[in-house]
Amino acid sequence: MVALFLYILSHHAKNRIVKREFVRSGETISRQFGLVLLSVLRLHTELFKKPDPVPQDSTDLRWKWFKNCLGALDGTYIKVNVPEVDKPRYRTRKGEIATNVLGVCSQDLQFIYILPGWEGSIADSRVLRSALSRTNGVKVPQGFYYLCDAGYTNGEGFLVPYRGQCYHLNEWRQNNHPQSKEELFNYKHSSARNVIERCFGLLKMRWAILRDRSWYPVKTHCRIISACALLHNHIRREMALDPLEAELDESYADFEPFSNVQSIQYIEASNAWTTFRDNLAQEMWNEWQASRNQA
Numbered sequence: 001m002v003a004l005f006l007y008i009l010s011h012h013a014k015n016r017i018v019k020r021e022f023v024r025s026g027e028t029i030s031r032q033f034g035l036v037l038l039s040v041l042r043l044h045t046e047l048f049k050k051p052d053p054v055p056q057d058s059t060d061l062r063w064k065w066f067k068n069c070l071g072a073l074d075g076t077y078i079k080v081n082v083p084e085v086d087k088p089r090y091r092t093r094k095g096e097i098a099t100n101v102l103g104v105c106s107q108d109l110q111f112i113y114i115l116p117g118w119e120g121s122i123a124d125s126r127v128l129r130s131a132l133s134r135t136n137g138v139k140v141p142q143g144f145y146y147l148c149d150a151g152y153t154n155g156e157g158f159l160v161p162y163r164g165q166c167y168h169l170n171e172w173r174q175n176n177h178p179q180s181k182e183e184l185f186n187y188k189h190s191s192a193r194n195v196i197e198r199c200f201g202l203l204k205m206r207w208a209i210l211r212d213r214s215w216y217p218v219k220t221h222c223r224i225i226s227a228c229a230l231l232h233n234h235i236r237r238e239m240a241l242d243p244l245e246a247e248l249d250e251s252y253a254d255f256e257p258f259s260n261v262q263s264i265q266y267i268e269a270s271n272a273w274t275t276f277r278d279n280l281a282q283e284m285w286n287e288w289q290a291s292r293n294q295a
Contacts (some may be wrong), residue, residue: 004029009228012208040227047230049110053144062192063107065284071112072147073198075124079213080221086144092120099218101225102127104138104146105199110236111229113138116222124151145194155270159277161186166262181285188284202244245260
């Protein structure tokens, strides 16, 4: 049953192909696939990564500036099969019929939380607000935060880059040096936040069923997305070298899961958080200029 389940996820195989490979009836394949899917989802408390903040004494060049950062979050689109009447709601800006999936990951490329199901026409910030309001949604204890892109609000618990400045890493390869503290902050922010983009990339590389529209109903497909994220975490934990990203070899200090800590319930713009970002950017800029002077 497990082999059949993994075969369908990794090869995006149709029922008739699986019937031939496993010598089982179509009804048996569908039933067993559903049973394993539900079993994997029940393991979410074991397989989701517990938040692990960047320690104060971190020496990791990518993360050392972001003390108490829990990781990064972003949204991605995964194609789904929906009834004709629902297609306008699921149509993305690029014209694809997809669900907007919120993903939250740790520094070591494991998912902390994932929320599929929202229509492709919905903005990422709206999906995040939904995740914060859920009983089992995203938990951001006060004093900690996630890195986000400029599509989100810079507020308590969510640190975003400066708008109107160079940000993406491919833009920086065309320039020699940052010209301001805002540009330097964006470079450091992008280098760290890129972990969520790589996490989504690994997820889609590993599971072919996420790379193209499935014939499953949207509700089932959303469960499949969550199951794929859980299995991704299991593989990352159990394999010393991930075959899809064997060059990564990162280790982080152990941290006890948060308990009895007040969490952030909503996201809004904050002057205090803007000041925190400005001070952090200035600290980065001062150290960078000092290192250049010494050179």
